[in-house]
Amino acid sequence: MLIVVLLLIAALVYYYGINRILGLPPGPPPLPLIGNMLSFRWDLDNVLLDWKSKYGRVFTAWLPFPMVVIGDHQLLQEHVVKNGDVYLAKRNPEQLMEMMSGGLYGLVFEDNNMVKEQRKFAMKTLHEVGFGSAALEDTVHHYGQEVVSRWRKSGGAEVDVTENIMKAIGNVVWNVTFGLDLEFDNEIVPKFRQLQQDTIPLLAGPLMMFIEMFPFLRKLDFLFGNHVKQLKGFMDESNEIVVNAIKTTEKNFNPDNQPRSYVESFLREMKKNEEAGKPAGNFHYEQMKSSASTIWGAGFDTTVSILRMCCLELVNNPQVQRKLQKEIDDIIGERRIRNDDQKQLPYTCAFLQEIYRLGHVLPINFLRQTTQDTTIEGFRLASGTTVLPQFSMVHSDPKEFERPDFFCPERHIDDEGSFIKDPRITPFSIGKRACLGETLARMEIFVLFATFVQTCHFTPAGKVPPPIDFIYGFTRSVNHFVVKIEPRN
Numbered sequence: 001m002l003i004v005v006l007l008l009i010a011a012l013v014y015y016y017g018i019n020r021i022l023g024l025p026p027g028p029p030p031l032p033l034i035g036n037m038l039s040f041r042w043d044l045d046n047v048l049l050d051w052k053s054k055y056g057r058v059f060t061a062w063l064p065f066p067m068v069v070i071g072d073h074q075l076l077q078e079h080v081v082k083n084g085d086v087y088l089a090k091r092n093p094e095q096l097m098e099m100m101s102g103g104l105y106g107l108v109f110e111d112n113n114m115v116k117e118q119r120k121f122a123m124k125t126l127h128e129v130g131f132g133s134a135a136l137e138d139t140v141h142h143y144g145q146e147v148v149s150r151w152r153k154s155g156g157a158e159v160d161v162t163e164n165i166m167k168a169i170g171n172v173v174w175n176v177t178f179g180l181d182l183e184f185d186n187e188i189v190p191k192f193r194q195l196q197q198d199t200i201p202l203l204a205g206p207l208m209m210f211i212e213m214f215p216f217l218r219k220l221d222f223l224f225g226n227h228v229k230q231l232k233g234f235m236d237e238s239n240e241i242v243v244n245a246i247k248t249t250e251k252n253f254n255p256d257n258q259p260r261s262y263v264e265s266f267l268r269e270m271k272k273n274e275e276a277g278k279p280a281g282n283f284h285y286e287q288m289k290s291s292a293s294t295i296w297g298a299g300f301d302t303t304v305s306i307l308r309m310c311c312l313e314l315v316n317n318p319q320v321q322r323k324l325q326k327e328i329d330d331i332i333g334e335r336r337i338r339n340d341d342q343k344q345l346p347y348t349c350a351f352l353q354e355i356y357r358l359g360h361v362l363p364i365n366f367l368r369q370t371t372q373d374t375t376i377e378g379f380r381l382a383s384g385t386t387v388l389p390q391f392s393m394v395h396s397d398p399k400e401f402e403r404p405d406f407f408c409p410e411r412h413i414d415d416e417g418s419f420i421k422d423p424r425i426t427p428f429s430i431g432k433r434a435c436l437g438e439t440l441a442r443m444e445i446f447v448l449f450a451t452f453v454q455t456c457h458f459t460p461a462g463k464v465p466p467p468i469d470f471i472y473g474f475t476r477s478v479n480h481f482v483v484k485i486e487p488r489n
């Protein structure tokens with residue numbers, strides 16, 4: 001009896017006092033072992049928003065381990081951006097990485113000691129192979145032309161815009177990653193997207209969250225419908241695609257030529273170290289394979305999702321579509337769209353900023369880990385505390401944006417008709433681990449979207465436009481939809 005009473009008291013102390021005992025910010029009271037997992041929903045971003053309204057701009061959530069959630073623009077800037085080095089490390093999903101890459105390699109979840117070196121190398125390389133260059137913009141424009149020429153011939157049939165957008169983006173990222181040209185209608189891109197679609201729901205969710213906290217659960221996989229086995233199968237298939245692409249790149253590789261891709265640069269670095277008799281360090285095959293997988297994987301469906309959402313908002317907002325068409329007709333006419341045209345197209349920029357505000361592709365951002373003791377809102381966070389910089393909460397905060405759920409490009413236009421760039425909208429995240437592909441993604445999205453509006457008119461396939469609903473998993477994207485497309489001009 002005494003034991004039961006003591007256990008009850010311990011549970012109550014835990015429930016009401018564990019955050020205070022650990023010096024963490026307040027938050028929803030956690031249960032022993034499972035934390036706040038009873039509140040788990042697939043749209044966890046909305047659950048976090050509810051908690052923010054109850055507990056304030058920084059709070060603790062136990063999912064199932066404790067994480068300090070920062071969901072306020074000013075705090076994110078003051079801490080995660082200004083104190084970038086303190087928030088540099090990731091809390092790595094070691095079990096997942098072991099399944100996916102055999103260890104902490106790659107660019108998202110690499111070993112925290114190698115972050116600076118590998119990130120710097122990737123950023124330098126990606127710029128050398130074309131980020132921000134006219135040549136890459138030409139490639140994107142070329143694929144954009146292919147997409148719209150197919151749509152313009154659809155002759156009133158229902159069109160799933162995903163298919164051709166996926167091929168265009170997939171081909172660009174494949175090229176940047178491996179330096180290989182694919183046919184527009186190759187089999188690799190749709191196969192890889194299908195694998196990503198199959199993997200995404202399995203990657204997220206309560207089971208994987210518990211496995212990270214209690215790795216022995218992996219051994220009980222048979223009790224959970226062989227979830228891990230299935231996940232591992234899809235990952236092996238994805239890895240095989242990457243391994244085969246690296247083999248092809250290696251065959252054609254000449255270290256004396258200027259690298260055309262991330263993999264070629266990496267091969268050159270490996271060769272340089274070898275010839276100089278230097279230790280390989282982090283420039284080894286596993287790191288190359290995993291990083292190539294990261295760039296190819298991270299740069300693909302994210303961009304496709306945003307462009308799909310653009311098309312969906314066009315059919316839902318015909319008056320917005322007309323304004324976009326008028327702006328592009330007046331300023332650009334029929335000449336080719338260039339990335340530089342953004343300066344002259346305020347309404348198009350406002351539309352895209354509104355898409356970036358509402359279309360966040362990660363429901364839950366990647367977790368960071370403080371690299372030293374620090375203080376936030378009077379709470380002292382010990383080195384190694386898990387932090388969630390949940391920038392998308394700023395985008396949906398009614399204190400920041402009036403009627404945040406309402407799609408309204410006009411909110412980004414001033415009285416003179418100029419575009420207002422809003423620093424609170426950070427779709428590529430913030431601080432020293434923000435997205436590595438932002439330059440490429442912004443260029444692809446602008447050039448392709450403006451080309452779509454210039455050449456095509458989008459209407460609902462039925463009497464009413466398709467709803468703007470999201471499917472959740474590890475990522476978040478709009479549900480399947482079809483539209484009708486007529487040629488303009």
Ligand code: HEM
Nearest residue numbers: 107108298299302303306366428429433434435436437441
């Ligand atoms: C619309 C398109 C994209 C969006 C919305 C997006 C968004 C993001 C976000 C939110 C993160 C997490 C940052 C954090 O941990 O705080 C991220 C990380 C990353 N993204 Fe993107 N991304 C996009 C396209 C791309 C492209 C085109 C590439 C490469 C070709 C790319 C490569 C990466 C990499 C390598 C990381 C990991 C960075 C790190 O952990 O240091 N992304 N992205």
